[in-house]
Amino acid sequence: MTDTLDTSSVIGRPLRRKEDAKLLHGRTNWTDNIQLPGTLHMAIVRSPMAHAKVTKVDVSEALKQPNVVAAYNAAELGDLNSVVPCVWPVTDDTVMPPFPALTGDKVRHVGDCVAVVLATDAASAEDALAYVDVEYEPLPAVVNMIDAISPGSELVHGDATNNTCYVYDLGGGYEDELAKHSDVVRVKRRFVNQRLIPAFMEPRAVVAAPMGMSDEITVWTSTQIPHVLRVLLQLVTGIPEQNLRIIAPDVGGGFGGKLQCYREEILVTQLARKLGRPVKWNETRSEDMVATHHGRDQIQDIELAATKDGKFIGLKVDLLANMGGYLQIITPGIPLLGMFMYPAIYKMDAYQFQCTGVFTNSTPTDAYRGAGRPEATFAIERIVDEMAAELGMEPMELRTKNWIEHHEFPFTTVAGLTYDTGNYEAATAKAMDMFGYHELRAEQKARRESGDPVQLGIGISTFTEMCGLAPSRTLGALKYAAGGxxxxxxxxxxxxxxxxxxxxxxxxxxxxxxxxxxxxxxxxxxxxxxxxxxxxxxxxxxxxxxxxxxxxxxxxxxxxxxxxxxxxxxxxxxxxxxxxxxxxxxxxxxxxxxxxxxxxxxxxxxxxxxxxxxxxxxxxxxxxxxxxxxxDPEDFSYPHGTHLAAMEVDTETGKVKLRKYVCVDDVGNQVNPMIVEGQVHGGLAQGIGQALYEGAEYDSDGNLLTASLADYLIPSAADLPSFETGSTVTPSTTHSLGTKGVGEAGAIASTPAIINGIVDALRPMGVTDVLMPASPQNVWRAIQAAKGASA
Amino acid sequence: MQHITVTVDGTEYQSEVEPRTLLVHWLREGLGKVGTVVGCDTSNCGACTILVDGQSVKSCSMLAVQADGCEITTIQGLSTGDDWHPVQTAFKECHGLQCGYCTPGMVMSTVDLLTENPNPTEEEIRDGIHGNLCRCTGYHNIVKSVKYAADLMGGSK
Missing domain, CATH: 3.30.365.10 (Aldehyde oxidase/xanthine dehydrogenase, molybdopterin binding domain)
Structure with a gap:
């Protein structure tokens, strides 16, 4: 066991932030603030179609427009039309289609980049886009993952034989393990973990400039990964690494959405190099919705098996994971970050996992807060509630019966991870106390008995996650190209x-x-x-x-x-x-x-x-x-916690109200508890957003229907309550400060707590699932479907 | 081009602007008032909120020419030098910001809210700032900040 610091002095204090003075006085340096002399502004011709052959891209009229200096299609950009890198082929035979910054042959999602125009001011560049003559020959759009992998489907990448990017099979011997038992109860569900849009508040922006006397090209970009980006940009552009300087000035949120080497970063860099002057690109929000990578989007077939007295035997997971039209930095690997987490905090003997990555005509997916672990946590916490219902057990009791007890750490899970520490009992006891769990159960009973049209549900999520990416050897074993x-x-x-x-x-x-x-x-x-x-x-x-x-x-x-x-x-x-x-x-x-x-x-x-x-x-x-x-960290870190949601559901209208949200997170030692709490709050809002409000939706032609902040509902202050947060402290033994990660915990834990609460409220009516987001419409439909089934 | 005269953060500016220029773009690019930011193109996010003649306005939803003759306060003019407006103090004290991108708009909306309602309830706060989106804080500490600002400004007395 490593020593942990005494947290009584500077570490452990809720110091107010150094960052805030400049942020609160507007003395900020967002990438969009950077105005270099001689800057050319880049605007992008984006595909309005999800899937089409591109038969003509003529920029000649655009070049004649006022203040326009240059314009290029893919062919004209030639060698400078670098490919967007993907660094995580998860299997030896992962299909890695070429992804040039400007597409020349086909467009593969709405927002795909066809041509660029550069002008001395942004408005002129934007105006000139209308003069780029593009002819599209529409093709059927591949939108739905199940259709995409059906024989005879239209192909997103024409030279492939199907739309499968990869099949990752962990194996697992689930049925063999079940065969050893005579009293097996199986619960099987299909969950849809819908597509989300990161929607950080600062839209992306990039400025690149050749810096005078030296050979250096400086790139200012609103990114989470200046260092990784430098390595990737040199790799794809051929600019010597020592000549690339990447600066992430003030960056307005990321949530995984700025963990990327984007087309626009490549284009701006290459064009600054080609034209020998600064080039700038600023994303509009509408562009962001189609061009910044999306997150989640999995169909999860999950089966949990237990003995009749409620001991878990094994878990089987079969995923379809939507890659979108192309692979970005770690698109294929996102579901694998979840792979290890499906068994979560529970003891069991068998675990079988398979994931199929699927290409569709949609914006590429990649990391979004939690990246794979929210999907896993959602599925396991939902299926545990379903198992409890099947067995007629109290859902918290079923969890208690199966979770790893605090004296059993370090514990190697059936997925092969060794959790260093944890105390699920302590976090749960504290959360239940803060929540008033038994009182709310009593109220629930009373409402059920009185037939109250507004029913009360209690949603539970007892979660852990792996974070603190990551031991380099482990990443290497998973075929990830870099270290951690x-x-x-x-x-x-x-x-x-x-x-x-x-x-x-x-x-x-x-x-x-x-x-x-x-x-x-x-x-x-x-x-x-x-x-x-x-x-x-x-x-x-x-x-x-x-x-x-x-x-x-x-x-x-x-x-x-x-x-x-x-x-x-x-x-x-x-x-x-x-x-x-x-x-x-x-x-x-x-x-x-x-x-x-x-x-x-x-x-x-x-x-x-x-x-x-x-x-x-x-x-x-x-x-x-x-x-x-x-x-290089010895291991991942494994924060955990217990999240509880009291959900009021109007059974007549489907309207849902989050009445109370309590969570107790154990992130080990805390350097600044004020910041820790803030991280949890923000994660909760995003996880609750997934459960209740957010969802990127495409129509059958592959048009993004939620392509603005007017259509994609990120929660406002009026859509959320205040949260009641608490913590327990079980220091990590594999990290020298005894800390664990906290950035994603709230987003990972909260989604299933909300949905479990809604289903719990409606279970007496026969409801066993609600599609996310649990809008009044989706809840009402679930109620009607259950009524129909029982009629 | 059209001539406008606008007072921004206490200084009078004369400017020739294209009629289509949005007020926020004129502030940022014309005057270099880059503390005010743009977060969307549908007037949903509120990051660009400023005060026009004392009232909060999303500066992306107004043309620069419409501001002719107006008095504007941006986040950069809310306090001078090293001074702090009570709303700024409250946001720092209550950790009401993380990345800070929504903050200029959130602060200016709060100033307007507290002018209209010096002692708002939590529900009134949530309603009052619902036109300003934040993706980092979950609003919990923003609501606390607004309450605390009301205290600092004497509203709850």
Whole structure:
């Protein structure tokens, strides 16, 4: 067991954020704010059709329009029309169709890129789009996954034999295990985990500029992954890596949607290179809805088997996962991030998993907050409730009977993960207490007995997830192209102030504050004297960026290690100044002192100056003091928690009200509990959004019907209640700070809690599932279908 | 081109604008008031909210020419220098922002809400800011921020 820090001092305090002064005064630097002299603005001709042959793309009239400088179709862009990379072929035979930034032969989703126009101002570029002459020969759109894999389906990629991208078969021996039992109860369901749109508030924007005397091309982009993007852009554009500098300025949210190497980033970079001047592209929201990758979109066939007395035997999962029209950075791998999580917190003997990736004429899918784990958590928590109903057991009791008990950790699950720690009993007890679980059950009973048209349901989600991506070896074994380490460099400046360079890339998570807290705790230097440098490959050369709830879980460990090294690197200089042996020094509160002689002391700040002046350093010690560390995590981190939702459902109209939401999350040690709580709140809103409001919908021609914020309902303040959040602290034993990831927990846990609550309210009427989003219409339909079935 | 005279954050500006120019684009590109941001193209998100003659307006839903003769306050003019408006203080204190992109609009809407209703209930707050979308906070701490701002401004006394 590794040591965990004492969280009584700087770490563990709800410090107000350093980031906020500039954000609250409008002193911000969004990519769209960047205006370089000579900038050309790029606008994109996007396909209005989901599937069509492109027979003509003529830009000549567009070139004649005012202020237009250049325009290109795919052929005219030639070698600069680089392909969009996919770095995660999940099987040896994953079909990886070419994905050029501009398509030349066919369009494969509404919003596909056909041509670009560049003008000296954005409005002129936009105006000139109408003059690009494109002829389409419409083809039948492949929209529905089940149709897509049926024999004879139209093909999204013509040179393939079918629309299957891959079949990932984990195997598992489910039936063999069941055969050992005589009293097997099986519950089988098909769940639809609908398509979602990340809808971060800042639309994407990219600026690229050749930087004068050097060969450097600087790319400012609203991304979560400046470091990964640099590697990918050099790979696909051929621009030497050392000449690419990627900067993510202020970034307005991401949620996985900015974890990408987008077509537009490639085009802007290549065009700046070709034209020798700055090029800028700014996304409209309507473009964002069709061009930024989507998330989720799985059809889940799931079967849970238990003994009659409610002991789980095994789980079988068969997924159809919608890839969309092309593969983006980790499109095929998203369902695999869920693969490990279907068995969740439960003990069982068999687990069988298969996933088929399917191409359709839709916007590509990829990571969206939780990425694979929300889908898994939804399916398992829903099917556990269905099993409870089948067995006539109280759903929490069934969970208690099957979950891993706190004394059983570390525990290796049937999916092969080893959870280091957890205490599901403690989190659940606290959540039930905060919720008033038994009182609400009593109210539910009373409403059922009185035949109240508004029924009460209690939704449960007892979840865990794997995050903190990730041990590099594990990623390699899964055929993911890169690693999962994180880097930190801490430099003492001559003034005694500190530069902390991190490879994480925040876009709302408050890293500047939290990372300062970690370094402050270890170095004994005030939080305000620590400047966190991030998101610029020129100033922070090494990093793996921010996604998968990894920044604290992995990056935090790098900070701790780098800070520890700063102290060790300062120690010989301190010993020299204090004329003692290095072993006789102790370090506390930012200063070295001689053991047994506390009067003899020197601060880190004073040593920083001494190491800078370098007049009197011990032999062999180099000037300046810094510490660097690159940490590859020992394992994923496994936050967990219990989420409870009280749902009121009007059985006459289908209208649903979330009356109360309680959650207790265990994310291990907390660096800044205020930020932790904020992360949970935001995750909840997105998970509840999936359950109640959101859903990207296509018509049968492949048109996105929810292509604006007027049509795609992201919840407003009026659509949500305040939440009651709590926590338990079971420190991770595989992470040096005892922390676990928190960024995705709320989004992962909340969706099934809401739907379980609605189904629980309606179960006496025979309802066993409700399609998401649980709009009044979908709930009403479920009620009518149940009535019809019982009639 | 049309001539307009608009006072923005206390300074009077004279400008020639294309009649089709949206107020938000004129503020950002014409004046460099980039604290005000654009989040959508359907007037749903409210990120571009400013005060026009003291009333909150989504500046993407107004043309620059319509602002002729008006007095505008943006997030950059809400307080001067290192000063903090109570609403700004409250948002920081209650962690009412994460990425900060919706924040300029959310703050300006809150200023307007508290002018009209100095002591709003939670329901009135949620209703009052429902034209401003936030994807990070789940609104929980925004609602707290608005309540706290009301306290700071003396509304609940």
């Amino acid at each position: 380490w994180e880097h930190c460099t801490i430099r003492l400046l001559p003034s005694g102030k500190v530069e902390l360079v991190t490879g994480t890339s925040p876009h709302g998570q408050g890293h500047e504050t939290a990372w300062s807290q970690i370094a402050s705790e270890i170095l004994g230097i005030p939080v305000d004297d620590i400047d966190v440098i991030h998101s610029d490959t020129g100033r922070s050369p090494y990093g793996m960026d921010t996604y998968g709830s990894r920044s604290l879980a992995v990056g935090g460990q790098a900070i701790k290690k780098a800070a520890d090294r700063v102290i060790e690197n300062a120690r010989p200089i301190a010993a020299h100044q204090l004329e003692c042996s290095a072993n006789d020094l102790e370090f506390a509160n930012g200063a070295f002192s001689v053991k047994g002689d506390p009067e003899k002391t020197v601060t880190l700040g004073a040593l920083a100056w001494a190491a800078f002046a370098a007049h009197n350093l011990p032999d062999g010690v180099e000037p300046m003091i810094s510490g660097e560390a690159t940490v």
